[in-house]
């Protein structure tokens with residue numbers, strides 16, 4: 001399976017981290033493991049399954065009050081290097097990482113890009129998913145199609161299905177460059 | 182002693198209508214405009230610009246809607262909108278740039294500049310979550326023609342809080358779970374729901390001590406599943422909770438008739454005799470009366486009658502019906518008078 005944090009490299013190890021009072025287990029790649037909590041071995045896939053289904057880290061009444069803690073946990077893993085490098089801010093609305101952590105509210109839509117790394121970890125914690133599957137505004141249909149093709153292309157390349165990959169690349173070229181969304 | 186078996190015949194199998202337990206449901210969609218700061222970080226000017234844009238779109242697509250800026254509403258009008266769930270307390274605190282637009286029949290509304298630029302809500306009765314979703318979806322699709330929503334292929338609709346990102350959809354039902362409470366089983370049910378990643382909140386009050394034992398159950402995740410799947414899942418799980426509450430009511434009647442009769446009798450006599458009554462207290466007693474009506478244990482009282490009382494006794498509606506602005510103390514007095522009159526002739530069967 002893919003690393004649950006970066007979704008890029010293969011997961012090789014399990015890490016544990018505290019979110020609120022709960023301990024959570026994530027399967028991650030080597031790079032993410034060394035960036036975050038110390039790796040611990042020995043968990044089985046079933047255990048992971050249970051953790052996913054029984055996850056109460058953001059459970060119930062306290063789900064939203066816990067936002068701050070979830071963000072903190074995400075920062076601990078992903079954000080250390082970035083924090084050391086200085087106070088980052090969103091180029092569009094100008095809010096800083098510290099401001100957004102304090103309020104648990106982002107400043108503007110562009111913040112998703114500006115704080116993408118730590119948000120990715122927080123969003124995975126919150127939703128156990130990193131891919132939208134649902135409604136698309138009419139004017140964004142084309143960019144959704146492009147994104148789907150790009151994902152399919154990456155998969156085809158990784159699986160060494162080159163004929164399929166070439167066909168996908170041609171489709172992408174026909175659709176042209178990036179969309180409006 | 183009451184003979185409950187005879188007044189509530191299980192053999193007749195009048196399966197308590199699902200609406201006796203599921204009161205109402207709603208689907209909410211969070212939407213934001215590209216290149217605008219989210220309301221909490223925006224300036225008053227930013228928010229007023231967004232309000233103008235959104236109201237313009239509403240007027241073009243839904244000319245019959247009532248549109249109002251928060252600043253233009255007096256306290257009573259604000260309370261009335263909140264009590265009808267057309268607006269939230271958070272929205273009403275947004276003096277600059279807050280706004281609300283709603284269909285005259287109250288079936289669908291848009292809150293502007295609450296936590297997100299738009300919060301579109303569709304409402305329906307019982308567990309008709311698909312109807313609520315269709316109403317919200319249709320308005321959203323219409324508004325989208327005029328509004329550049331912030332959306333990305335990966336995260337879908339971008340929201341002020343990452344807990345809503347994706348579909349921006351929260352589908353929820355209000356469930357009246359007094360039977361489970363009286364049997365002491367409510368905590369286990371709530372824990373089970375939370376394990377399935379559903380959000381359980383008291384409609385008033387907190388956690389498992391929900392005022393009146395009315396709970397709102399809704400989805401927690403907004404990223405991954407599509408809208409129809411999410412709505413279907415919430416409906417399936419709520420249907421199961423309704424079944425559990427139904428079973429609890431059956432067991433109450435069969436196995437603990439005294440507990441049930443005591444709860445109903447106390448509640449009715451307080452409603453018939455109290456001289457001061459707060460909203461929270463009234464909700465507790467009306468909740469018991471609602472259970473009695475559902476079980477057919479109160480003369481000439483239907484569940485819908487109780488739901489109407491629950492709405493009318495709240496501060497905004499109470500003052501509106503009297504045509505007066507009252508202090509909280511005066512409200513408690515007038516609420517007691519109002520409820521005494523409405524329940525004076527009711528009797529428990531037996």
Ligand SMILES: [Zn+2]
Nearest residue numbers: 003006029032
């Ligand atoms: Zn990784």
Ligand SMILES: [Zn+2]
Nearest residue numbers: 090093108111
């Ligand atoms: Zn920003």
